[in-house]
Amino acid sequence: MFSAVESRRLYRQVADQIRMMIIRGELAVGQRLPAERELAEQLSVSRPTLREALIVLEVEGYINIRMGSGIYVTRKHAAEATGSEREPVEGPFELLQARAIIECAISEEAAKSARPEDIAVLDEALRAMSGVVEDARAVLVADRAFHTGIASIVGNATLIRVTGEMFDMRMTPYFEKLASHFEGPVSWRTALEEHRAIRDAIAAGDTAGAKDAMHTHLTNSQKRFSESFGEEFSGEEGRGRTAGPNKGKAAT
Amino acid sequence: MFSAVESRRLYRQVADQIRMMIIRGELAVGQRLPAERELAEQLSVSRPTLREALIVLEVEGYINIRMGSGIYVTRKHAAEATGSEREPVEGPFELLQARAIIECAISEEAAKSARPEDIAVLDEALRAMSGVVEDARAVLVADRAFHTGIASIVGNATLIRVTGEMFDMRMTPYFEKLASHFEGPVSWRTALEEHRAIRDAIAAGDTAGAKDAMHTHLTNSQKRFSESFGEEFSGEEGRGRTAGPNKGKAAT
DNA sequence: CTGGTCAACTGGCCTGACCAATTAGCTCAA
DNA sequence: TTGAGCTAATTGGTCAGGCCAGTTGACCAG
Numbered sequence: 001m002f003s004a005v006e007s008r009r010l011y012r013q014v015a016d017q018i019r020m021m022i023i024r025g026e027l028a029v030g031q032r033l034p035a036e037r038e039l040a041e042q043l044s045v046s047r048p049t050l051r052e053a054l055i056v057l058e059v060e061g062y063i064n065i066r067m068g069s070g071i072y073v074t075r076k077h078a079a080e081a082t083g084s085e086r087e088p089v090e091g092p093f094e095l096l097q098a099r100a101i102i103e104c105a106i107s108e109e110a111a112k113s114a115r116p117e118d119i120a121v122l123d124e125a126l127r128a129m130s131g132v133v134e135d136a137r138a139v140l141v142a143d144r145a146f147h148t149g150i151a152s153i154v155g156n157a158t159l160i161r162v163t164g165e166m167f168d169m170r171m172t173p174y175f176e177k178l179a180s181h182f183e184g185p186v187s188w189r190t191a192l193e194e195h196r197a198i199r200d201a202i203a204a205g206d207t208a209g210a211k212d213a214m215h216t217h218l219t220n221s222q223k224r225f226s227e228s229f230g231e232e233f234s235g236e237e238g239r240g241r242t243a244g245p246n247k248g249k250a251a252t
Numbered sequence: 253m254f255s256a257v258e259s260r261r262l263y264r265q266v267a268d269q270i271r272m273m274i275i276r277g278e279l280a281v282g283q284r285l286p287a288e289r290e291l292a293e294q295l296s297v298s299r300p301t302l303r304e305a306l307i308v309l310e311v312e313g314y315i316n317i318r319m320g321s322g323i324y325v326t327r328k329h330a331a332e333a334t335g336s337e338r339e340p341v342e343g344p345f346e347l348l349q350a351r352a353i354i355e356c357a358i359s360e361e362a363a364k365s366a367r368p369e370d371i372a373v374l375d376e377a378l379r380a381m382s383g384v385v386e387d388a389r390a391v392l393v394a395d396r397a398f399h400t401g402i403a404s405i406v407g408n409a410t411l412i413r414v415t416g417e418m419f420d421m422r423m424t425p426y427f428e429k430l431a432s433h434f435e436g437p438v439s440w441r442t443a444l445e446e447h448r449a450i451r452d453a454i455a456a457g458d459t460a461g462a463k464d465a466m467h468t469h470l471t472n473s474q475k476r477f478s479e480s481f482g483e484e485f486s487g488e489e490g491r492g493r494t495a496g497p498n499k500g501k502a503a504t
Numbered sequence: 505c506t507g508g509t510c511a512a513c514t515g516g517c518c519t520g521a522c523c524a525a526t527t528a529g530c531t532c533a534a
Numbered sequence: 535t536t537g538a539g540c541t542a543a544t545t546g547g548t549c550a551g552g553c554c555a556g557t558t559g560a561c562c563a564g
Contacts, residue, residue, distance in 0.1 A: 009319070010517070011307070035545055046518045048300050051546085052307050055263070059311040067261070067546050068526030091409075098410035105357035158350035158421075162414060169410075261547065287514055298549045303515090319515050320557035 014043055014053035016141065022062050022073055023168055033063070033071040092170075092225055099166050100218040103147065104211045106163065110153040111202045111210035118153040119203045125149050126195055133188040143167075146195055150202065150214075187224060194220060266295055266305035274314050274325055285315070285323040344422075345474060351418050352470040355399065356463045358415065362405040363454045363462040370405040371455045377401050378447055385440040395419075398447055402454065402466075439476055446472060 021027050033039060040050040054071060057063045064074045110118075129142035144167050151163040194217035201209035273279050285291060292302040306323060309315045316324045362370075381394035396419050403415040446469035453461035 009515095037545085048303075048519095049517060052304060052517095055304050055307050056311050059308050065546070066526080068524075068544080070526095070545065094408050094410050098408050098414065101357050101361050101406070101408075101411065102354050102414070105353050109353050154349075154353070156346050156350050156353075158346050158418070159353065162350065162354070162418070166410070166414070263547085289514085300550090301548060304547095317515070318557080320513085320555075322514065322557090 010045060011049045011052035011056070014045055014050060015056040017043070018053065019057060019060070019062055020140075022057075027073050029073050031073050033073070035070070093222060095166065095169055096218055096222045096225065100215055100222075102166070103150070103163065103218065104214045106151050106154060106159055107198060107202065107210040107214040108207045110150050111205055111207040113155075114153050114202050114205065118149075119199065121149045121152065122146060122199045122202070126192065126199060129188070129192055129195070133185045133192065136183065139188050143191070150198070153202070191217070191221070262297060263301045263304035263308070266297055266302060267308040269295070270305065271309060271312070271314055274309075279325050281325050283325050285325070287322065347418065347421055348470055348474045352467055352474075354418070355402070355415065355470065356466045358403050358406060358411055359450060359454065359462040359466040360459045362402050363457055363459040365407075366405050366454050366457065370401075371451065373401045373404065374398060374451045374454070378444065378451060381440075381444055381447070385437045385444065391440050392422075395443070402450070405454070443469070443473070 018027075027033065034042065036047055036050055036054070040047045043050060045053075054063065054065060058065050062074065064072045066072065125142055125146040129139060129146065132138035132142060144164065147167055148160050148164050151159040194213065198210060198213040198217060201213045270279075279285070286294065288299055288302055288306070292299045295302060306315065306317060310317050314326060316326045318324065377394055377398040381391060381398065384390035384394060396416065399419055400412050400416050403411040446465070450462060450465040450469060453465045
């Protein structure tokens with residue numbers, strides 16, 4: 001929601017970065033993080049700022065700070081309560097298909113009620129994204145801000161959260177490995193153009209157009225994935241069952 | 253056991269103190285707190301410590317820190333202050349609206365690819381539900397099975413999970429307390445009829461009809477809610493947008 | 505009135521230091 | 535050998551003072 005522009009605050013950026021590392025699994029549960037002084041130096045921030053970021057993560061429940069001992073990772077996912085299912089997550093193709101279905105509907109809804117200030121939020125996310133296509137980490141933040149920004153137009157906290165959670169599922173080692181094969185400045189610029197098309201349709205109040213543009217965007221993402229999937233993992237057994245490149249859809 | 257002497261960290265004590273003042277109403281919603289420097293002096297702590305406490309409260313959602321402007325109380329959040337933890341707690345209406353948008357799209361998609369065995373799954377859920385409308389607990393299980401059953405027609409694990417998670421959000425004390433005022437055999441039979449309409453549309457491959465039927469179902473759920481407790485929520489501030497700094501004063 | 509400038513706040517961040525809790529390693533007596 | 539107790543290094547907790555950047559509103563030129 002309104003944390004789009006506000007994320008300029010350094011301690012929040014630091015918190016985002018560390019949180020992402022935990023979700024990705026780069027920091028195992030139970031593992032002890034480097035000392036505050038060392039961490040601050042590695043991240044090029046002062047210790048007070050690093051401490052503020054750590055407190056954010058502690059309140060959110062990601063880490064446990066023990067005085068005199070160290071900082072420990074406690075869990076890797078925010079929503080874990082219902083003791084159900086598997087950790088291994090679903091495959092990237094299923095995820096992108098699910099996002100296509102859900103976010104298309106959200107875009108459609110957003111186009112109905114977008115106001116100028118809502119469009120300004122999207123524009124800010126686009127502007128931010130255009131400036132960091134070279135930075136693999138920062139561009140993800142901007143990408144996320146755009147997608148959750150659309151959900152925020154509807155003004156529904158649940159939609160914002162679900163959209164964000166689905167986005168964050170790409171932060172898995174499996175997904176990351178695939179993404180590293182095709183994500184780059186070029187593909188991000190393409191995605192940026194697709195974002196602009198979505199933004200324009202929403203700004204124009206064009207519900208069908210917004211839905212189509214979002215569908216195009218996520219379908220293209222799938223394509224980019226499947227190409228790299230075919231090259232690198234051709235001999236491997238894929239996981240997703242449906243969700244081929246051809247989703248057998250009619251109208252659009 | 254011996255949790256008496258915890259040597260609580262100072263910034264947490266400060267956060268507790270301010271949080272209590274907000275909950276008690278000593279600090280009105282929307283009110284601006286004293287400046288950090290002044291507040292630190294009043295509480296006899298250093299500014300960094302005060303800042304850490306404020307960041308805790310900001311993450312918890314009690315206050316809103318605006319750079320260059322000041323610190324503002326955003327809400328009281330009375331009851332569950334102690335067990336708080338995660339759970340931004342979106343309201344029941346937001347949840348039902350989100351479900352309407354998302355599950356309508358899923359129903360539409362399901363109607364495209366429903367096979368006889370998929371319909372059989374829905375029929376089984378309907379049959380189970382019809383037999384337990386008297387049992388408040390069992391009927392919820394059947395209700396859940398129906399909704400996730402629709403998602404399973406699309407054959408996408410992410411959709412199934414998201415649908416289930418959104419459904420499970422009603423399993424909170426807050427939500428259940430409200431639900432107990434209107435949920436009963438009568439309302440469940442009505443919901444069952446709405447389920448049947450959804451099932452029929454999906455079985456017939458009627459995408460628009462499936463979407464409409466699902467929309468009707470969840471909109472009616474919303475109505476049943478609002479008829480019982482409509483007024484309670486109307487005073488809440490919108491969360492998604494317009495963190496209006498312009499309260500109180502109208503045009504000049 | 506209108507629009508722009510500017511100075512007084514206010515939060516954001518930093519340096520550098522010291523205190524307090526924890527823990528690993530050591531000594532030394534049993 | 536063993537283990538109880540001490541020591542010192544390590545780590546988080548707190549403090550002080552300062553500078554920078556964004557916000558706001560009063561003020562002045564137009």
